[in-house]
Amino acid sequence: YKDLLDMDKLEGKEIELILETAVSMKEILGRPIKKLPTLRGKSVLLLFYESSTRTRTSFETAAKILGADTGNIAVAQSSVTKGESLLDTARTLQAMNVDLVIVRHSGSGAAQFLADELSASVINAGDGQHAHPTQALLDFLTMKEKLGGFQDRKIVIVGDILHSRVARSNAIGLKKLGAEVVLVGPPTLLPPEMSYLGVQTSYDLDSVLEGADAVMALRLQLERQQSGLFPSLREYRELYCLTPERLRKTGKETIIMHPGPMNRGVEIAGELADSPLSVIEEQVTNGVAVRMALIYLLIGGGTNSVVD
Ligand code: CP
Numbered sequence: 365y366k367d368l369l370d371m372d373k374l375e376g377k378e379i380e381l382i383l384e385t386a387v388s389m390k391e392i393l394g395r396p397i398k399k400l401p402t403l404r405g406k407s408v409l410l411l412f413y414e415s416s417t418r419t420r421t422s423f424e425t426a427a428k429i430l431g432a433d434t435g436n437i438a439v440a441q442s443s444v445t446k447g448e449s450l451l452d453t454a455r456t457l458q459a460m461n462v463d464l465v466i467v468r469h470s471g472s473g474a475a476q477f478l479a480d481e482l483s484a485s486v487i488n489a490g491d492g493q494h495a496h497p498t499q500a501l502l503d504f505l506t507m508k509e510k511l512g513g514f515q516d517r518k519i520v521i522v523g524d525i526l527h528s529r530v531a532r533s534n535a536i537g538l539k540k541l542g543a544e545v546v547l548v549g550p551p552t553l554l555p556p557e558m559s560y561l562g563v564q565t566s567y568d569l570d571s572v573l574e575g576a577d578a579v580m581a582l583r584l585q586l587e588r589q590q591s592g593l594f595p596s597l598r599e600y601r602e603l604y605c606l607t608p609e610r611l612r613k614t615g616k617e618t619i620i621m622h623p624g625p626m627n628r629g630v631e632i633a634g635e636l637a638d639s640p641l642s643v644i645e646e647q648v649t650n651g652v653a654v655r656m657a658l659i660y661l662l663i664g665g666g667t668n669s670v671v672d
Pocket residue numbers: 415416417418419420490499623624625
């Protein structure tokens with residue numbers, strides 16, 4: 365592949381290859397000196413039109429560990445503010461001969477657009493409501509480590525499904541890996557058309573928790589909601605906030621996930637986020653390993669036997 369834009373083109377065995385490569389990369393993260401010459405001479409450019417803490421920092425860290433040169437386009441200080449189009453920005457990047465562009469954009473399809481325009485590889489770091497494949501892959505690595513695999517594992521994803529690129533990429537990938545996926549949210553944030561994903565949906569969190577191996581809470585994306593929040597924040601909390609009491613309904617040791625950034629007390633109780641069941645910090649660590657794997661696989665030459 366030249367690019368990573370979403371989960372839909374990847375087969376289950378290709379996802380497994382990425383996860384295996386990420387496991388090798390994780391060993392490097394445990395070393396006292398974390399620096400490889402593998403990608404010396406390669407250039408990676410970060411182009412973030414939306415804010416990010418985890419994704420941008422972990423991509424930059426990953427590229428640097430692998431020895432690549434990195435550049436950051438701070439969109440707020442770039443010529444985008446003077447009206448430069450994405451196409452002209454793409455042409456400018458093309459002229460700089462970069463090897464890999466990592467892009468986050470509010471427009472669904474922006475990463476695909478850049479990939480079509482550029483001979484460089486493109487990784488989608490989140491485009492609108494469409495896809496966030498690297499988040500899904502780091503979630504899969506975390507689930508694999510904690511749950512031992514995906515077959516017959518029940519994964520409940522709860523929250524603002526409608527606006528969530530994380531939910532969409534997770535649902536597509538988890539289905540390919542053989543997991544049972546349940547998407548849960550209020551009807552306004554889980555409209556009937558979400559059934560195109562081919563996974564179970566529910567408006568009633570309490571009724572689907574039994575037997576869940578992992579529960580992932582999603583942030584309410586107020587910035588993407590055009591007509592205000594319905595139900596109200598208070599109602600949302602009452603019905604969908606993950607709390608210790610609610611979690612007991614799973615009847616087993618369930619791991620708690622959240623892609624971040626979290627709104628404590630809205631979609632997840634602070635005490636649950638900080639509890640031993642929470643794997644939220646492991647997700648962040650795995651983000652660096654997965655992004656190292658992807659950068660390596662896309663521009664580092666291919667097989668996963670790299671890393672010695
Ligand atoms: N999960 C995630 O994409 O976080 P950031 O917005 O901080 O990158």
